[in-house]
Amino acid sequence: MQIPPAPLLEVRDLSVRLGAPDAPALIEGVNLSLRPGETLGLVGESGSGKTTLGMALMRLLPPLLDRGLSGQVIYDGRDVARMQPAELADIRGSEISMILQDPMASLNPVFSVGNQLKEGLRRHATAPGSLQERAIRALDDVRIPSPEARLASYPHQMSGGMRQRVVGAIALTRAPRLLIADEPTTSLDVTIQYQFLDLLKDLQARLGMAMLFITHDFGVVARMCDRVAVMYAGQIVEQGPVRDIFARPTHWYTRALLDSVPTVNTRLDRLPTIPGAPPTVAARPEGCRFHPRCANAQSRCRSAPPMQERRPGQSARCWFPLDSERTPA
Numbered sequence: 001m002q003i004p005p006a007p008l009l010e011v012r013d014l015s016v017r018l019g020a021p022d023a024p025a026l027i028e029g030v031n032l033s034l035r036p037g038e039t040l041g042l043v044g045e046s047g048s049g050k051t052t053l054g055m056a057l058m059r060l061l062p063p064l065l066d067r068g069l070s071g072q073v074i075y076d077g078r079d080v081a082r083m084q085p086a087e088l089a090d091i092r093g094s095e096i097s098m099i100l101q102d103p104m105a106s107l108n109p110v111f112s113v114g115n116q117l118k119e120g121l122r123r124h125a126t127a128p129g130s131l132q133e134r135a136i137r138a139l140d141d142v143r144i145p146s147p148e149a150r151l152a153s154y155p156h157q158m159s160g161g162m163r164q165r166v167v168g169a170i171a172l173t174r175a176p177r178l179l180i181a182d183e184p185t186t187s188l189d190v191t192i193q194y195q196f197l198d199l200l201k202d203l204q205a206r207l208g209m210a211m212l213f214i215t216h217d218f219g220v221v222a223r224m225c226d227r228v229a230v231m232y233a234g235q236i237v238e239q240g241p242v243r244d245i246f247a248r249p250t251h252w253y254t255r256a257l258l259d260s261v262p263t264v265n266t267r268l269d270r271l272p273t274i275p276g277a278p279p280t281v282a283a284r285p286e287g288c289r290f291h292p293r294c295a296n297a298q299s300r301c302r303s304a305p306p307m308q309e310r311r312p313g314q315s316a317r318c319w320f321p322l323d324s325e326r327t328p329a
């Protein structure tokens with residue numbers, strides 16, 4: 001039997017509070033791990049804490065929240081949660097990269113694409129060739145047509161899909177070992193979305209990088225991810241291999257989320273929705289945080305269920321887990 005590689009990233013009991021140790025937590029008790037070459041999807045409704053978690057891993061949170069960070073983020077044997085600014089800058093520059101939802105948030109509008117790419121290449125790349133040649137190659141890698149001519153373009157002269165490719169090219173100049181992609185295709189048209197996802201997959205296979213893929217779209221999870229973690233109200237409530245989570249979710253929230261995804265056979269008037277709305281950070285209920293919206297809530301759910309393994313590699317935070325195959329609507 002082949003021994004799987006050691007995790008590149010291991011997150012242990014990570015919480016982010018609004019400053020003081022007794023202040024409300026944006027995310028709480030997060031545990032996850034990621035191996036080289038693996039893609040973990042992070043899904044959940046808006047406000048569940050996905051972006052906060054992604055930012056916390058890179059220590060890019062605003063100062064108040066960064067001060068409220070506790071737990072461990074072990075990256076390649078070192079704890080990012082305890083790193084000093086110089087070490088953090090080093091790791092962000094060469095080991096971990098991030099792609100955000102809005103490419104304009106990552107690009108500087110007053111510099112040409114070539115300028116921004118070369119800045120990244122100058123600091124990080126060790127590949128052969130002149131800066132100009134390497135910049136052309138970087139655009140070619142993300143399949144931007146006429147890359148040489150494109151170097152002179154400014155971000156506003158490009159389409160959304162092209163801009164996101166440029167952001168990808170800049171992120172990859174660092175040859176990162178971990179890429180955090182936070183809803184990178186949400187702002188793109190559907191066909192462009194799929195092209196960009198396929199491109200990321202190709203590049204991942206070539207570079208062997210691990211990927212944390214933040215999305216609210218299970219279609220994207222199915223296409224991109226090996227494992228998935230489901231977040232609700234600041235906690236991971238279920239995680240496991242994508243195939244198992246889709247076929248046999250054990251948490252009622254995962255099940256409800258999956259049931260609200262249309263398939264080609266679903267009549268839209270029959271699509272179930274999850275009643276109610278997720279709680280705000282300040283109004284999270286005691287016990288299982290999903291219980292006020294759960295179809296199977298019982299009195300025991302007013303106390304907090306621990307995360308427990310249900311099947312090999314699949315665990316959930318629920319007192320009364322589901323145990324049946326899911327038949328999509």
Ligand SMILES: Nc1ncnc2c1ncn2[C@@H]1O[C@H](COP(=O)(O)OP(=O)(O)OP(=O)(O)O)[C@@H](O)[C@H]1O
Pocket residue numbers: 018026044045046047048049050051052053062065216280281
């Ligand atoms: N700087 C901040 N100060 C206070 N609360 C914040 C701050 N940033 C985020 N929050 C709150 O933390 C919660 C989690 O937000 P986060 O953006 O991480 O969720 P998300 O799952 O990424 O949502 P979306 O899918 O909409 O991006 C939200 O309720 C949000 O209002």
